[in-house]
Amino acid sequence: MKNPLIRTLVATLLVLGSLSGVHAAESDQERIHAVLEAYEQALNAGDVAGIVNLYTQDGVFMPQHNPSAVGIEAIEAAYGAVFRTIVLEVEFDIVEIEVIADDWAFARTNSAGTTTINATGAKVAEANQELFVFQKTADGEWRIARYSFSTTNPPR
Amino acid sequence: MKNPLIRTLVATLLVLGSLSGVHAAESDQERIHAVLEAYEQALNAGDVAGIVNLYTQDGVFMPQHNPSAVGIEAIEAAYGAVFRTIVLEVEFDIVEIEVIADDWAFARTNSAGTTTINATGAKVAEANQELFVFQKTADGEWRIARYSFSTTNPPR
Numbered sequence: 001m002k003n004p005l006i007r008t009l010v011a012t013l014l015v016l017g018s019l020s021g022v023h024a025a026e027s028d029q030e031r032i033h034a035v036l037e038a039y040e041q042a043l044n045a046g047d048v049a050g051i052v053n054l055y056t057q058d059g060v061f062m063p064q065h066n067p068s069a070v071g072i073e074a075i076e077a078a079y080g081a082v083f084r085t086i087v088l089e090v091e092f093d094i095v096e097i098e099v100i101a102d103d104w105a106f107a108r109t110n111s112a113g114t115t116t117i118n119a120t121g122a123k124v125a126e127a128n129q130e131l132f133v134f135q136k137t138a139d140g141e142w143r144i145a146r147y148s149f150s151t152t153n154p155p156r
Numbered sequence: 157m158k159n160p161l162i163r164t165l166v167a168t169l170l171v172l173g174s175l176s177g178v179h180a181a182e183s184d185q186e187r188i189h190a191v192l193e194a195y196e197q198a199l200n201a202g203d204v205a206g207i208v209n210l211y212t213q214d215g216v217f218m219p220q221h222n223p224s225a226v227g228i229e230a231i232e233a234a235y236g237a238v239f240r241t242i243v244l245e246v247e248f249d250i251v252e253i254e255v256i257a258d259d260w261a262f263a264r265t266n267s268a269g270t271t272t273i274n275a276t277g278a279k280v281a282e283a284n285q286e287l288f289v290f291q292k293t294a295d296g297e298w299r300i301a302r303y304s305f306s307t308t309n310p311p312r
Contacts, residue, residue, distance in 0.1 A: 060264065062264075062285045062287060062306060063306075064220070064306035064307060065306070065307060065308070065309065065310055065311055066308060067285070067308045068251075068264070068266075068285050068308075095224075100256070100257055100260040101256055101257035101260060104256040104257060104260065106262075106289050106302065108216065108218075108224070108302065110224070129218045129223070129224050129304065130304070131218060131287055131289070131302055131303075131304035133262050133287070133289070146262065146264065146287055147287075148285065148286070148287035148304040148305065148306060149304065149306065150218060150219075150220035150221075150304060150305065150306040151220060151221060152221070152222060152223050152224075153221065154221055155221055155312075156311075
């Protein structure tokens, strides 16, 4: 390999090879997809700790009919209040995941299913649209940084 | 200016000077702030064309109680439907504007005011939380790329 061009090409291929070894297993999109699936599972399980682990420390949860929950402690309290009131059984349909910077992304989903109201046992049909902003945190994990949703059902 | 170092320094200063002439007048944060103010004004004026101009062509508007409006034509139709139904008189409080890439940003606001329902003339107190994703479009303007909001009032 005395030819400098060939040497450069081989070096480039080696670098690409090692990069793909690190990243190709899972792309950022796939990793964010997995976070959304973990969120769906934790929501349906009423698992506050599981959900809190998916948020950044300075994350913001914007639940309909409540003021924004700013920061991880407010988020934990807000989901605790949700799960004392209702049991969710919903499925998320991921419409788009857009990675817009090395450590920022957003995603849009639709969800549908049923909500059981604990106080009465009544089951209500749910349909929502969700907008998530994700941030890659210092440990390399993608987490929910901002999250807003609203019902797509007509007013009752 | 025969010294190459001085020549380079002077050229750099000239470039910086001309750049600051273009950009320093208004930061990205200030320009996004202005877009949010323009949105507030157009919303209160029931100005569909004004609002449409603030969105990207592939933007998404996620109005509570309606499916997501995807793309500029669906957005135009959705705001047209809103303004046939209600007249808004709201003020936005900008909580944060985060510029996360050269051409991406997000913002979080709270809004409050009154909604007049055209069919009945009834006035209702409004309070909402909003999450905007902004994109800088090819013409250099920041525009709304995704927008989700929900009421912070308790269910009626």
